[in-house]
Amino acid sequence: MLAAMSPSPSPVEPARIRAARGRDDACPGALRLHTADDGALARVRVPGGLLSSGQALVLADAATALGDGALETTSRGNVQLRGLPADAGAELGARLRAAGLLPSDTHDRVRNIVASPLAGLPGGGPDLRGWVRELDALLQSSEIARALSGRFLFALDDGTGDVAALDADVTLIAQPVGSALLRLGRSADAAPVADPVRAALAAAEAFVGLRSGTWRVCEADPDGALLAGRLGLEPRPLPVLPGTRPAVGAREGALCVGLRFGRATAEQWRLLAAQADELRVTPWRGVVLPGADPAALPALAAAGLRTDPGSAWERATACTGAPGCAKALADVRAEAAAALDATAGPAGRPVHWSGCERRCGHPVGDWVDVLATGDGYRISHQPGNATEVTNQQMAAAVAAARRTT
Ligand code: SF4
Numbered sequence: 001m002l003a004a005m006s007p008s009p010s011p012v013e014p015a016r017i018r019a020a021r022g023r024d025d026a027c028p029g030a031l032r033l034h035t036a037d038d039g040a041l042a043r044v045r046v047p048g049g050l051l052s053s054g055q056a057l058v059l060a061d062a063a064t065a066l067g068d069g070a071l072e073t074t075s076r077g078n079v080q081l082r083g084l085p086a087d088a089g090a091e092l093g094a095r096l097r098a099a100g101l102l103p104s105d106t107h108d109r110v111r112n113i114v115a116s117p118l119a120g121l122p123g124g125g126p127d128l129r130g131w132v133r134e135l136d137a138l139l140q141s142s143e144i145a146r147a148l149s150g151r152f153l154f155a156l157d158d159g160t161g162d163v164a165a166l167d168a169d170v171t172l173i174a175q176p177v178g179s180a181l182l183r184l185g186r187s188a189d190a191a192p193v194a195d196p197v198r199a200a201l202a203a204a205e206a207f208v209g210l211r212s213g214t215w216r217v218c219e220a221d222p223d224g225a226l227l228a229g230r231l232g233l234e235p236r237p238l239p240v241l242p243g244t245r246p247a248v249g250a251r252e253g254a255l256c257v258g259l260r261f262g263r264a265t266a267e268q269w270r271l272l273a274a275q276a277d278e279l280r281v282t283p284w285r286g287v288v289l290p291g292a293d294p295a296a297l298p299a300l301a302a303a304g305l306r307t308d309p310g311s312a313w314e315r316a317t318a319c320t321g322a323p324g325c326a327k328a329l330a331d332v333r334a335e336a337a338a339a340l341d342a343t344a345g346p347a348g349r350p351v352h353w354s355g356c357e358r359r360c361g362h363p364v365g366d367w368v369d370v371l372a373t374g375d376g377y378r379i380s381h382q383p384g385n386a387t388e389v390t391n392q393q394m395a396a397a398v399a400a401a402r403r404t405t
Contacts, residue, residue: 027150028042028043028150029043029108030042030044036326037322038082038083040085043109044059044078045078045109045112046101046281047113047133047136048115049279051278051280051281055099055100056273057273058099059079060270060273062081062095067088070264070265071263071266073262073286074262075284077283078112078281103136104140106146107139107142110139110148112152113136113153113154113156114155116160117162117281117282119156120158123252125158125159128156128174131156139201148207151215151216152207153166154170155170157172159173159175160241164241164243165243165365166283169185170182170183170204171190179192181193182233183224183235184228185221187228188237189238191233193233199231207220245284248308254288254289254290255276255289256286256289257272258284258307258313260304261316271300272287275292277291278290286306308345311340312340312343312346315350315363316340316352317352319332319358325356328372336370349366350365350366350368351367351401356371368381369381370394376391381404
């Protein structure tokens with residue numbers, strides 16, 4: 001079954017659109033920087049997670065020259081730079097434009113497109129790079145799409161169900177012979193569409209006309225029925241999809257490499273870029289390297305990248321926490337990393353550490369919730385089943401909760 005994340009003002013976003021949102025979605029972009037406790041943060045949209053090795057090097061150079069020397073991948077397959085000076089926007093924008101990473105100032109924040117990272121590779125479905133490029137181009141040419149929130153998400157699934165499980169606003173699921181199913185929000189149904197990418201854009205544009213101060217389809221139209229009616233679609237029950245995401249390690253035709261909590265140093269990032277002509281940033285804090293040599297795995301592991309599918313680090317995520325976020329009650333990443341390093345695999349259920357009740361970046365579906373309380377952590381893995389532990393008790397308690405069925 002499909003399983004059912006203080007901004008400075010944008011220099012480019014028209015006042016007309018800000019007013020139409022009713023309230024600001026506060027989502028950062030490449031031009032609209034977010035002011036965090038560790039400096040300004042820029043989020044670079046990477047449609048489909050697709051980066052050439054040259055583009056990846058541009059990002060690493062920008063992180064070194066302008067930021068804190070590291071890169072973060074997000075739950076939507078985008079890339080963030082942190083620790084930037086408040087006035088870094090102009091130089092960062094120039095670097096990104098020259099590399100083809102900022103093709104539109106006006107549509108920067110709406111280019112949120114995830115795609116199955118193994119599409120077109122052994123074990124994956126059909127190649128979706130054409131869909132990604134077509135949808136990105138159509139989005140940039142749509143005046144209506146400028147009004148989408150920076151949180152609105154398109155998912156392009158190759159039929160395996162991996163990104164279809166990501167709670168996107170508009171999901172395309174590839175079917176045989178070039179057709180597709182279109183799913184709206186969290187609907188349990190999907191409709192066949194003959195021109196998939198144009199249908200996806202039409203759904204997003206229809207949402208702009210439908211919503212009233214909402215950012216996501218699930219807020220305005222929980223079962224997608226209103227949008228389906230406006231679009232003249234006839235949804236039917238979704239087929240069961242495996243929904244399995246690629247584990248880290250070597251597989252036929254690609255290497256899958258994990259980043260600890262989605263963060264890589266510029267040196268690690270350059271090492272990844274040296275392995276393949278194309279990098280595919282996944283929504284699961286990793287990178288797929290098509291055509292990379294499996295003999296590179298030991299060097300990648302020695303550099304601190306994740307390559308062991310049996311590690312407790314698999315399916316482990318954490319919010320930014322202290323010192324980057326003022327709301328955080330703990331340095332959750334450091335404490336979670338220590339807990340994971342102290343735990344022997346296998347990993348068990350997904351787990352997420354949060355520095356406060358907002359739980360930024362938490363997974364969807366079934367997961368173990370580890371919440372900082374100021375005195376330790378509260379661990380929950382079922383409704384009404386919460387355990388308070390000290391920092392010293394946390395690693396063992398999390399490991400036990402992940403093994404609980
Ligand atoms: S969950 Fe709380 S502490 Fe963590 S990044 Fe979000 S707001 Fe900050």
